[in-house]
Amino acid sequence: MRNKETRRGLLKTLGSALALDANFYEDARSTPLTDRVAQTIVILAAISHALGTAVVFIINWTAISILPLVLLVDGLSVLLGYYFWTLTIWLIGKLIRQNPPSYKDLLIPIGFAYAPQVLNFLTLIPLLGEPIELILSVWSLLTVVVAARQGLDINTAWSTVICLLGWPLVQIAIGFIQEAWSGF
Numbered sequence: 001m002r003n004k005e006t007r008r009g010l011l012k013t014l015g016s017a018l019a020l021d022a023n024f025y026e027d028a029r030s031t032p033l034t035d036r037v038a039q040t041i042v043i044l045a046a047i048s049h050a051l052g053t054a055v056v057f058i059i060n061w062t063a064i065s066i067l068p069l070v071l072l073v074d075g076l077s078v079l080l081g082y083y084f085w086t087l088t089i090w091l092i093g094k095l096i097r098q099n100p101p102s103y104k105d106l107l108i109p110i111g112f113a114y115a116p117q118v119l120n121f122l123t124l125i126p127l128l129g130e131p132i133e134l135i136l137s138v139w140s141l142l143t144v145v146v147a148a149r150q151g152l153d154i155n156t157a158w159s160t161v162i163c164l165l166g167w168p169l170v171q172i173a174i175g176f177i178q179e180a181w182s183g184f
Helices: 002-018 022-026 034-059 064-096 103-113 115-124 129-152 156-182
Strands: none
Touching: 002 022, 002 034, 002 103, 002 115, 002 129, 022 103, 022 129, 034 064, 034 103, 034 115, 064 103, 064 129, 064 156, 103 129, 115 129, 129 156
């Protein structure tokens, strides 16, 4: 019974995060166990990304012997991207706000904002993989803008500027890692 409640709660959380519900992001830190749920979403996003990479490797008959290493690096790139992007948002937020939330407090709403990346396994669809990946990236950018706005208690314009400073770096780093592995 408890597992069903947990899954239902996770699905509701994912739905609210995906819908760009500002109230959800506003209340994110005051909900019990939010740090674990946010971490779970980021981990699911990393697994989803790695799953897509694994299937592409297998379909292309790439060196299966290095697949575990590729999956590890791919998943870690998503996790590191999350921490790096949150760090850039937090550092810039400290410059424009006198009493910004702690870095840890900002990890929660940004973690929820990674909800679109849980759908990254859809990039497996032939001919639609790259467009889906682009849509998910932009969707994640929009969710992070809402999360940063609510988490830092700033207006949308500032939140957009802050998020746009770190987003290209994360996209380039993940793209670089993917391209580096695609050569194997």
